[in-house]
Amino acid sequence: MKKIVLLIAISTVFFACKKEVKNKAENNITENKKAISKYPDALDAIFNAHGGIDNWQKMKTLSFGLNKEEHTTDLHSRKTVINSADYSLGFDGKDVWVSDTTAYKKDPKFYYNLYFYFYAMPYVLADDGIIYSETTSLEFEGKKYPGIKISYKSNVGSSSDDNYYMYYDAVTKKMSWLGYTVTYFSKTASDKIKLIRYNDWEKVNGFLLPKSLTWYQKDTKGNPTKPDGKPIEFLLPLLSEKSLGVSFYQKPAK
Structure with a gap:
């Protein structure tokens, strides 16, 4: 016993x-x-809902069509080319260039990576030099969307005073809204926040990328109210683990 x-x-x-x-x-x-x-943790969950940040970092080339332009970006060097029937412009890793300044009148330094950042959300929020903090939730049609504020360390990029506010679905963890400020032209911090709705996604090589984006008007509390114009649509997306040659991103010879 x-x-x-x-x-x-x-x-x-x-x-x-x-x-x-x-x-x-x-x-x-x-x-x-x-x-x-x-x-x-919240951002990790968002990355996972969209395909995973580790998987994304294996990708090397991203391309999409927008407004009769074809945008192509090297995801690691951020070299870029935008081609259209009338002009091309890009970033070769050192300088921003334009093939025909008479056909293209905008500021190429502001434009060359503008839509890349909107399209490659939320993955670009994993860039170096970013500071993450909490922000007030966004409310739309009775539903609250938790948020993360993204700011940048000094001298990071051409507009380190820019701020982004990324809001997500608390259940699915998918990105739902993006608030952002523009300081490129003024070179000073701004509290004027523009707002984009991300609610139209498509699978591209295993990742959720936006099929369209819609800018929204806001009320006095900063919450979205109604669309501010028609959506912009992204066409023929391509995401690959292969890199394009150095010459692809260089200014074409005349």
């Missing part, structure tokens, strides 16, 4: 120790994951 009691006692201690070791191991794994990830 004493042996049976002893065996039961030993077994109880053994399984208790085993459970404790397992719990410690699981806690260590969780802590290691948190230590490895440099993004807020």
Whole structure:
């Protein structure tokens, strides 16, 4: 009888120790994951809902059609080319160039990566030099969307005073809205926030990318009210692990 009691006692201690070791191991794994990830938990969940940031970082070339233009970007160097029937412009890794300044009248330094940033959301929010913080939720049609504020360290990019406000669906974790400020022209911080709705997604090589975007008007509290114009549509998207040659992003010879 004493042996049976002893065996039961030993077994109880053994399984208790085993459970404790397992719990410690699981806690260590969780802590290691948190230590490895440099993004807020909410942003990690959003990346996962859209295809995963680790998978995205394996991609090298992104292309899409917009307003009779074809936009192509190297995702690692951010070299860019925009081609149209009348002109082409791009960034070769050092300089922004335009093939025909008589046909293209806008500011190429402002425009060359403008729609790339809107289209490559939320993945561009994993760039270096970003500071993440909490922001007030957005409300639309009785539904609240939690948000993350994105600001930049000094001297990051051409407009480090820009701020982005990314709002997401609390259940699906998909990105739903983007608020942003523009400081490129004024070179000073701004509190005038423009707002885009992201609610039309399509699968592109395993990733959720926007099929269209719609700018929205806001009320006095900053919440969206109604569309501010027609949606813009992205056509013929391409996402690849292959890189294009250096010459592709260079200014064409006359």
